[in-house]
Amino acid sequence: MIKIEKYVSSKEELWNNFLYKSKTPVFLFDRGYMEYHSDRYKDNSLLFYNDKDLIAIFPANLGKNNELYSHGGLTFGGFVCSKDIKQYKMILCFQALQKYMTENKIQSLHYKNIPHMYHVYPAEEDLYGLFFSGAQVEKIEASTVIDLSCPIKFPKGRKAQISRAKRENVIVEESDNFEEFIKLENDVLKHYHETTAVHTGKEILSLYRKFPNNIKLFVAKYQNKIVAGSIIFVYSNLIHTQYMAANECARQLGALDLVIYTIINLYVDKKRWLDFGKSTENDGKNLNEGLIAQKESFGGRTNIYQTWLLKI
Numbered sequence: 001m002i003k004i005e006k007y008v009s010s011k012e013e014l015w016n017n018f019l020y021k022s023k024t025p026v027f028l029f030d031r032g033y034m035e036y037h038s039d040r041y042k043d044n045s046l047l048f049y050n051d052k053d054l055i056a057i058f059p060a061n062l063g064k065n066n067e068l069y070s071h072g073g074l075t076f077g078g079f080v081c082s083k084d085i086k087q088y089k090m091i092l093c094f095q096a097l098q099k100y101m102t103e104n105k106i107q108s109l110h111y112k113n114i115p116h117m118y119h120v121y122p123a124e125e126d127l128y129g130l131f132f133s134g135a136q137v138e139k140i141e142a143s144t145v146i147d148l149s150c151p152i153k154f155p156k157g158r159k160a161q162i163s164r165a166k167r168e169n170v171i172v173e174e175s176d177n178f179e180e181f182i183k184l185e186n187d188v189l190k191h192y193h194e195t196t197a198v199h200t201g202k203e204i205l206s207l208y209r210k211f212p213n214n215i216k217l218f219v220a221k222y223q224n225k226i227v228a229g230s231i232i233f234v235y236s237n238l239i240h241t242q243y244m245a246a247n248e249c250a251r252q253l254g255a256l257d258l259v260i261y262t263i264i265n266l267y268v269d270k271k272r273w274l275d276f277g278k279s280t281e282n283d284g285k286n287l288n289e290g291l292i293a294q295k296e297s298f299g300g301r302t303n304i305y306q307t308w309l310l311k312i
Contacts, residue, residue, distance in 0.1 A: 002089075002096035007045035007057075015047070018054055022080045023123040024114050025236055027214045029059050029080055034073075036203055041073045046100070048079075048093050056081045056093055068101065068109045075240075075277075076112040076305065079126045090125035094133045101312050109310040110138065115303060117145060117273040120236045135310035141284040144292055144300035146274040148267065152299035161254030162261050168222065170255045172262045175219045178205040181229050185245040197243060204231065218263055220246075220255035228255040232263060238273040239263070260298055276300050 007015065012031045019029050027033060034043070041061040048056040057080045060070040070077030079093065101109065113126055146152075154162075175181070179201030186196045199207070208215045219229035228250035231243040241263075246256035264274060279292035292302075 001051060002092045003049040003051075004096055004100050005047045005049065007043065007047060011047065014054070015045075015057055018057055018082070019080060021082070022057075023083055023121040024080050024119055026080075026114065026118055027211055027233075027235070028074050029057070029077075030211070032210050033207060034059060034071075036207060037073045041071075044068060046097070048096065050089060050092075054082075055085050055089060058097070062106075063110075066104075066106055068106050070109065070111050072110075074112075076114050076118075078111055078113045079129075080114075081123060081125065083121055085125065087125050087128060090129045091132055094129045098133065098310075098312060107312050109135075109308075111135065111308040111310060113306055113308065115143070115275075115305060117238050117275060117303060118235055130308045130310065133310060135308045138307045138309040139283040139285075140307075141278045141280040141305040142287065142292065142302045143278045143305055144276040144295035145303045146264070146276075146298065146300045147272070148264070148274055149272055151264070151268070152301075154261075154299065155297055158257060158297050161257040163254075165220070165254040165258035168253050170227075170253055170258055171221045172218060172259050173221065175217045175226075175229070176205075176208065177219070177226065178208060178217055178231070180226055181217055181219060181231065181243075181245070184226060184229070184247060185243050188245045188247065215242075218259050220250060220259050222249060222253060222255060227253070228259055230256070230259050230263065234271075237271055238275055239267050239271050240275040241277060244276075264298070274300070275303075278305060 016030055019025055044060045044062045046058040046060060047054060058070060059077050060068055061072050063069050063072055111130060182197055182201035182204060189195050189197060214234045216232050216234060217229060219226045228246035230241050233240045233242050244256060250256055276295040279288045280286060281288060
């Protein structure tokens with residue numbers, strides 16, 4: 001018998017303790033991280049019990065038209081399960097979730113499953129559970145990933161840029177100047193894409209102070225000014241370049257190339273994967289060929305991010 005409880009703040013310690021013992025201990029699901037944008041998303045996270053035993057948590061929010069998203073404010077969401085859960089129990093969790101949705105007049109679920117690179121133990125019971133429950137793939141987005149255990153060699157052009165940055169005395173260092181970097185990021189995004197970063201400088205600095213082991217900033221300085229950099233999110237088996245930015249000076253000097261080269265060398269013996277993130281637009285229907293080519297030139301190849309749609 002699967003029982004569902006809606007998350008309330010009094011369950012924070014229970015939630016977080018379960019998360020970090022799960023098969024996908026992703027710090028994005030820590031309540032301390034999720035609450036930073038609680039004013040933008042109506043939380044509808046759930047806890048799943050088998051009798052009295054907590055077997056899964058489900059980060060989620062309610063969107064327009066009473067649709068359920070797991071999770072609208074995060075890169076991905078979906079079931080976070082204990083190592084003891086087996087396929088049949090996962091199917092029972094989906095059946096309980098469908099019943100919950102019916103009772104609460106929720107007609108659809110948008111489910112962004114956790115990519116396998118973020119697992120510390122096999123955790124794709126949810127994918128079969130989605131298929132078994134009649135869900136369909138809503139969108140597929142291409143992300144570029146390096147396998148750090150056997151990286152592909154950089155091409156000559158990329159090596160040349162790295163050498164040039166070194167010759168020009170570009171310095172790469174870890175920094176806590178998140179607000180200046182986000183300003184640089186927004187200047188670049190506005191110029192090339194007419195958009196801005198998801199996080200504000202103050203938000204990312206606040207998150208860094210809560211999760212200093214999981215959020216890092218590496219910047220490239222030229223003549224003592226930040227010209228490029230990358231904010232990375234650090235997970236159990238993986239690092240993710242949450243943001244990358246380079247101004248025109250940095251582009252000419254190869255400063256961002258040196259930043260990525262430095263990050264790869266720092267983590268090559270510590271993590272299995274480096275995820276550059278998605279290079280698609282319009283729900284995956286458009287491929288940003290220039291962006292993905294840049295990432296592939298560092299030795300990255302495609303892994304996908306999926307979103308499933310389950311209708312009641």
